[in-house]
Each structure stands twice: as structure tokens, then as C-alpha cells.
Amino acid sequence: MPPEAGRSTDEVTYLEAIRQALWEEMERDEAVFCLGEDIGAYGGAFQITKGFVERFGEARTLDTPISESCIVGVATGAALIGFRPVAEMQFGDFIACGFDQVVNQAATLRYRYGGRQTVPIVIRCPCGAGVHGGLYHSQQPEAWFVHRPGLKVVAPATPYDAKGLLKAAIRDDNPVLYFEHKGLYRRIKGPVGDAETVVPLGVADIKRPGDALTVVTYGAMVHPCLEAAARLADAESVEAEVLDLRTLAPLDREAILTSVRKTSKVAIVHEASRTCGVGAEVAAFVAEEAFEDLDGPIVRVTTPDVHLAPFSPPLEEYVLPNTEKIFAALRKLAAY
Amino acid sequence: MRAPKLSDDQLQEMYHALRLSRAFEERLSLLHRQGKILGGIYSGIGQEAITVGSAYGLRREDFISPLHRDLGALLVKGVPPGVLMAQVFGKRDGLSRGKDSYLHSGDTSLGVYGNTSMLGSNLPVACGLAYGFKLRSQDHVVVAYFGEGAANYGDVHEAMNFAAIQRLGIVFVCENNLYAYSTPFEKAFAIPEVSVRAQAYGFPGVDVYGNDLLRVYAATQRAIARARAGEGPTLIECKTFRWHGHSEHDKASYRTEEELLEWKARDPIPQFERYLTEKRLLNDASRDEMTARVEREIDEAVAFAESSPWPEGPEALEDIYAP
Ligand SMILES: Cc1ncc(C[n+]2csc(CCOP(=O)(O)OP(=O)(O)O)c2C)c(N)n1
Numbered sequence: 001m002p003p004e005a006g007r008s009t010d011e012v013t014y015l016e017a018i019r020q021a022l023w024e025e026m027e028r029d030e031a032v033f034c035l036g037e038d039i040g041a042y043g044g045a046f047q048i049t050k051g052f053v054e055r056f057g058e059a060r061t062l063d064t065p066i067s068e069s070c071i072v073g074v075a076t077g078a079a080l081i082g083f084r085p086v087a088e089m090q091f092g093d094f095i096a097c098g099f100d101q102v103v104n105q106a107a108t109l110r111y112r113y114g115g116r117q118t119v120p121i122v123i124r125c126p127c128g129a130g131v132h133g134g135l136y137h138s139q140q141p142e143a144w145f146v147h148r149p150g151l152k153v154v155a156p157a158t159p160y161d162a163k164g165l166l167k168a169a170i171r172d173d174n175p176v177l178y179f180e181h182k183g184l185y186r187r188i189k190g191p192v193g194d195a196e197t198v199v200p201l202g203v204a205d206i207k208r209p210g211d212a213l214t215v216v217t218y219g220a221m222v223h224p225c226l227e228a229a230a231r232l233a234d235a236e237s238v239e240a241e242v243l244d245l246r247t248l249a250p251l252d253r254e255a256i257l258t259s260v261r262k263t264s265k266v267a268i269v270h271e272a273s274r275t276c277g278v279g280a281e282v283a284a285f286v287a288e289e290a291f292e293d294l295d296g297p298i299v300r301v302t303t304p305d306v307h308l309a310p311f312s313p314p315l316e317e318y319v320l321p322n323t324e325k326i327f328a329a330l331r332k333l334a335a336y
Numbered sequence: 337m338r339a340p341k342l343s344d345d346q347l348q349e350m351y352h353a354l355r356l357s358r359a360f361e362e363r364l365s366l367l368h369r370q371g372k373i374l375g376g377i378y379s380g381i382g383q384e385a386i387t388v389g390s391a392y393g394l395r396r397e398d399f400i401s402p403l404h405r406d407l408g409a410l411l412v413k414g415v416p417p418g419v420l421m422a423q424v425f426g427k428r429d430g431l432s433r434g435k436d437s438y439l440h441s442g443d444t445s446l447g448v449y450g451n452t453s454m455l456g457s458n459l460p461v462a463c464g465l466a467y468g469f470k471l472r473s474q475d476h477v478v479v480a481y482f483g484e485g486a487a488n489y490g491d492v493h494e495a496m497n498f499a500a501i502q503r504l505g506i507v508f509v510c511e512n513n514l515y516a517y518s519t520p521f522e523k524a525f526a527i528p529e530v531s532v533r534a535q536a537y538g539f540p541g542v543d544v545y546g547n548d549l550l551r552v553y554a555a556t557q558r559a560i561a562r563a564r565a566g567e568g569p570t571l572i573e574c575k576t577f578r579w580h581g582h583s584e585h586d587k588a589s590y591r592t593e594e595e596l597l598e599w600k601a602r603d604p605i606p607q608f609e610r611y612l613t614e615k616r617l618l619n620d621a622s623r624d625e626m627t628a629r630v631e632r633e634i635d636e637a638v639a640f641a642e643s644s645p646w647p648e649g650p651e652a653l654e655d656i657y658a659p
Contacts, residue, residue, distance in 0.1 A: 077464020114433030
């Protein structure tokens with residue numbers, strides 16, 4: 001069954017947006033194929049590839065054994081001879097089992113070939129906490145990959161970005177890690193672009209304009225940040241600008257600087273744990289490049305350095321950033 | 337299935353590859369002792385019958401996925417000796433343009449997937465190449481190499497199982513040189529042969545004496561024919577021995593002198609020369625001619641590498657991302 005496709009005004013779920021992107025790219029380009037566990041007749045753990053086998057056949061909707069290393073390696077090998085594979089990690093947590101193939105094979109390939117080779121693969125990683133998945137179904141491992149040159153890393157927050165970024169990732173000639181947040185799959189709805197709407201990689205997006213402070217965020221945290229910013233505007237008439245990074249590697253440093261120079265204050269919010277997270281890089285970068293423009297301390301709201309995510313609801317809620325915690329941090333920063 | 341008969345010209349060509357590979361690696365050792373090259377050299381001297389015998393006769397579109405001792409396979413597949421030498425030197429005309437050393441690069445236009453140092457992790461990528469050929473209904477094959485030491489790395493299992501399920505056109509060549517760095521076979525395996533593992537995946541595993549060029553060639557050709565016919569993978573285990581240490585500064589004190597002498601007496605090159613002599617394809621004069629020819633080729637390769645410019649510092653920041 002084709003996706004509930006597309007006029008750009010249709011509101012679809014985040015999950016449906018991903019499905020549309022995959023479907024349309026497979027329609028558009030023979031070189032694109034999908035591989036992963038249970039993605040064939042079953043349609044994938046989250047039903048993203050439901051109906052793909054009927055349309056594209058088993059060879060292009062390849063059910064693999066539980067072999068994450070092999071999934072990434074096969075994608076890389078096929079990319080070497082002109083394919084554009086999209087590999088699915090059933091849960092992003094399991095990318096750790098294929099880590100070597102990502103960071104040592106795919107990421108280094110172009111470099112060790114002296115620039116004579118491209119590696120157009122996408123690895124989709126359903127990630128994120130807030131769904132009581134426990135330690136092995138909630139991780140946000142994006143920073144592992146942001147630290148490795150040669151990889152691009154994206155983390156969409158809305159259906160429009162999810163679709164447009166996945167299309168851009170598939171069309172990009174580099175290995176791209178695509179972190180889709182499980183908690184957004186069915187919860188978030190919105191319009192999406194048509195078959196040719198791509199959201200360029202490496203470009204951040206102002207999700208809410210403001211002049212009093214900048215909130216740099218990405219992924220699922222975009223939504224509580226928007227809520228917190230709205231509350232701040234209501235409560236204190238303070239307008240916070242919410243900058244959605246969308247792509248974590250390469251980072252849109254220009255957009256961060258522009259916003260921080262305008263507002264003079266910055267808070268960074270992410271779901272991943274704190275130390276050496278993406279926020280650490282943003283903070284260091286702002287300190288290096290915009291120190292003179294700052295009117296307050298750089299603030300981070302993140303999960304503390306615990307495993308994402310403890311299972312019991314009170315534990316999970318305790319560690320995850322939410323609207324309340326973000327609001328409190330923004331208010332304090334605004335008052336500084 | 338029998339291996340295709342080799343013509344006299346083909347036998348001469350294989351002989352050249354064998355000698356060129358040996359001479360190349362001997363020169364690398366010498367250059368290393370002279371301090372002229374940086375980085376590790378992992379000599380495959382003693383194992384040439386495997387790399388030459390298994391890579392010989394592949395089509396240009398077929399791929400090899402070599403590991404650290406498989407320089408011979410790259411030469412057979414057509415990577416110019418000068419380019420390989422420049423690669424070892426870290427010069428701009430090397431495959432990596434100075435970005436990495438030795439066999440860590442490749443050339444897809446020649447059907448060479450160069451590996452990383454993560455032993456055995458080339459095999460999933462090799463499966464991806466083979467899967468791509470399958471998707472396009474092309475009967476190209478992939479010959480993927482690994483050592484017996486690497487056989488115990490998890491990716492090897494994942495790759496073999498996947499290749500079996502998909503009946504990929506791939507030939508796994510395990511070079512069992514009895515030691516993984518200092519670790520003898522018995523300390524890493526509780527089974528007598530690596531090849532028996534193929535049974536567990538559901539494809540043939542064969543054990544071949546790796547110092548006999550023609551036997552390796554015949555076994556690989558049978559496996560390649562099987563692969564082209566869509567019948568799936570084969571694991572070929574080739575027993576052999578490396579003469580040098582793990583790398584050039586390893587004295588290899590973990591093995592005995594007798595063991596080494598025993599295997600040196602089984603040098604694959606004189607063995608093949610005896611065969612050629614019997615067939616009247618080789619005599620003292622043509623043997624000397626070959627010596628002179630490969631020395632000349634290596635001299636040219638070294639000269640090419642030496643004259644190739646060093647990359648400039650800022651080039652270190654290039655080639656990380658495709659535009
Ligand atoms: C995954 C991995 N672990 C460890 C090493 C370090 N290492 C390099 S070569 C080697 C021994 C390899 O033995 P084998 O695979 O039998 O090949 P050989 O060197 O004998 O040809 C080791 C342990 C490595 N390169 N990769």
C-alpha cells in the first residue's frame with residue numbers, strides 16, 4: 001500500500017513522513033534499497049516499511065539476520081558499486097553492535113581512498129527515551145558519531161524535517177546517521193513536503209523567533225523547548241528564540257552564532273547525557289567565538305550522566321529534561 | 337567442476353606475478369631496514385601462492401578484498417606497482433594520496449576494496465559488494481581474504497551466515513599461516529581446521545595446501561565457477577606459513593627455527609619453477625631474465641614513489657566528506 005501520500009498541506013505523523021520519504025526515494029531511484037531486521041513482510045518493528053515488499057520486492061526490502069555489523073557492512077559494500085542503501089537499526093541502541101563498521105569502514109572510506117570514493121549510505125536509528133524502553137531501547141548515541149569525521153548526523157523533530165532530511169540523506173554522497181525519535185512517531189503530526197522537497201543537511205532552523213535568549217536544541221527536545229518558550233513569553237513577556245539544529249554533523253555554526261549574537265544568551269537542551277554531548281561542543285564553540293557577545297552564562301539542560309533511560313516511570317521522568325525543567329532554566333537565564 | 341586449463345602464456349603470467357610479489361615485498365623489507373619507509377610492513381613472503389593463485393584470472397569487474405599480507409593480490413588485480421609503492425611511502429600518487437598506509441586503500445575501478453586494520457571486518461563489506469552484484473543480476477564475484485586469526489572476529493561469522501542465506505557470489509579465502517601474531521593456531525581454535533566452520537553455515541569448506549600455486553588456483557576457480565553460477569559461497573582454507581615476523585620489527589621468537597626451515601623448504605616459488613621447467617617453459621636463462629625484469633619493475637616503482645611529491649599539510653583536511 002503506498003503511503004497516504006502527498007499534497008504538502010496534508011498533516012501526517014512523523015512516522016508516516018519517514019515512510020513517505022523512503023517510499024518516494026525508492027520509487028525515484030533504483031539504486032536505493034532498504035535492509036534491516038524484520039523490515040520485509042512484517043514491515044519493520046515500527047511498521048515503517050509496511051507494504052514495501054509488495055511494491056519493491058524482497059531484494060530491495062531485504063530482511064537480514066540479527067547481524068548489525070553485517071547490515072552496515074553490506075550497505076557500505078553495495079554503496080561502493082553505485083547503490084544507495086538505507087539500513088535500519090531496529091533500535092538505535094543496536095548501532096553499537098555495528099559500530100566498527102560505521103566508524104572504521106564507512107566513515108574512513110573516502111579519506112583512505114584519497115577522495116576517489118563516495119559512500120552514500122543512510123543508517124536509520126530509532127532512538128530516544130520517554131517511552132519506558134529501559135536501558136537498551138532508549139539511547140541517544142548521536143554524540144559517538146558526531147565525534148567521528150566522515151559521518152553526517154541528523155536528528156529531525158517534525159514530520160516536515162523528518163521527510164525532507166531523510167530525502168537529503170539518501171541523496172547525499174556521505175554516510176549519514178539518521179536519528180529518528182521513537183517518542184515522536186505517532187505523537188507528532190504536521191505537514192510534509194512533496195516528492196521533491198528536501199531539507200538540506202547542515203542547515204539549522206529557527207522554530208520560534210525571539211530576541212531575549214537563544215535555545216539551541218534538536219530532536220524530540222524541540223517540542224518541550226517550544227512549549228517552555230511559549231510559557232516564558234506568556235509569563236514574563238520574554239521572547240526566546242528556539243534554534244533547531246536538525247543536523248548535528250556538520251553543525252550549522254553560522255546559525256548558532258547569528259542567533260547568539262542577536263540575543264546574547266544561550267541555553268542548550270538535549271536528551272542525551274551531558275558530558276561530551278552535542279551541547280558541550282555548542283557551548284565550547286559559543287565561548288570561543290562569541291564570548292564578547294554573551295550577557296550571561298552558557299546554560300545546559302540535559303539528562304545527567306546516567307544511562308538512558310532508567311525503566312521505572314519515576315526514574316525516567318526524574319532524569320529526562322521536560323518543559324518544566326527547561327522553563328525553569330530559561331527563566332533563570334532570562335533574569336540573569 | 338574442473339579448473340580451466342592454463343595456457344603457456346597464462347602460466348608465464350602467473351610466474352611473473354609470483355616473482356613480482358616476492359621481489360616487491362623483499363624490497364619493502366630492505367627499504368624498511370634502511371629506514372626509508374615509515375609505518376608497519378606486514379610481509380606476505382612465503383604466502384604468495386595463495387594471493388596470486390586466488391586472484392589470478394578474475395575479471396576486472398570482480399572484486400578482491402585483501403588483508404595485510406595480500407599485496408600479491410593487488411598486483412595481480414592490476415594496481416600499478418608504482419602506485420602501491422607510493423602508497424607505502426605515503427606519497428601523493430598513492431591510492432590514499434598520503435591519507436593512510438599500505439593496503440588500507442583500494443580502487444573500485446580495478447575491483448579492489450582495501451581494508452582497514454580491523455581484521456575480518458572486510459567481510460561484511462565484501463558481502464555488500466556481492467549483494468550489489470546479485471541485485472543487478474551480474475555474475476561478478478568477490479574474493480575476500482582473511483587470516484585464521486581474524487576468523488575468530490565476530491564479523492566473520494555474520495558475513496558467512498549472510499552470504500550463505502543470500503547465496504552470494506563470494507569466495508572466502510582463509511590464509512592459515514599457523515600464527516596470529518604470536519598466537520599459535522591451537523591457542524585460538526578447538527577445532528582442527530577453520531574450513532570445517534563452513535558446514536555450520538551450509539556451504540562447502542575446502543582445505544588446500546597453500547604453497548602450491550596450481551592447487552590454490554584450481555580450488556579458487558572451482559569456487560568462482562560455483563559463485564558465478566549463483567550457487568553461493570565457498571570457504572577455502574589455505575595452509576601456509578609467513579617467513580617474516582608479524583611485522584618487520586617482530587623477531588618471531590615464539591616459533592622454532594626448525595619450523596621456519598621446514599616451511600622455507602616448501603617455498604612456493606621453486607616448486608612452481610620445477611613445474612614450469614618440466615613443461616619446458618622455464619630454464620636458467622629465462623629465470624634470470626625474470627629476475628632482472630622484476631628488479632627493474634621494482635626499481636621503477638621505487639623511483640616513481642620517491643619522485644612523487646609529499647602531500648601538503650592542509651591536504652590532511654581534504655577528502656573527509658564528499659561534496
Ligand atoms: C580486530 C583486530 N584485533 C586485533 C588486531 C591486532 N592484530 C593485527 S594483526 C594480528 C594477527 C592477525 O593474525 P591472522 O588473522 O592470522 O593474520 P596473519 O597476520 O597471521 O596473516 C592482530 C592480533 C587487529 N588488527 N584487529
